Amino acid sequence: MKGTQKLKSGKASLIIFPEGTRCEKPVIQDFKYEFLRIATEAQQPILPVVVDGTAEVKHKNNFWFRPGRVHVSILPLQSTSGLTREDLE
Secondary structure (H helix, E strand, C coil): CHHHHHHHHCCCCCCCCCCCCCCCCCCCCCCCCHHHHHHHHHCCCECCEEEECHHHHECCCCCCECCCCCEEEECCCECCCCCCHHHCC
C-alpha cells in the first residue's frame, strides 16, 4: 500500500525485482505479479530494465563480488492506463 501511495503522489519511483530474488543460474525465473498490481492500482507506467550477467559477478550465497560484465538494457515504457485488477492475469 505504501508503494502504491508513493507512486500516486508522484513523489517517488519504485524499483521492484519481479523474480523476487537472485538465482544461481542465469535463467529468468517466474515473475511475482505484485509489481503489476502496484503499477495498475497507481495507474503508473512500468519501465522494464533487464540486468544480465549478475549471476557470474555475485553468487547468491556469497558476500564477495567477482570481476565480470553486467549488461543493462532499458526497454520501452509499458502503460497501465485503464488496466484494472481483473486484467492482472
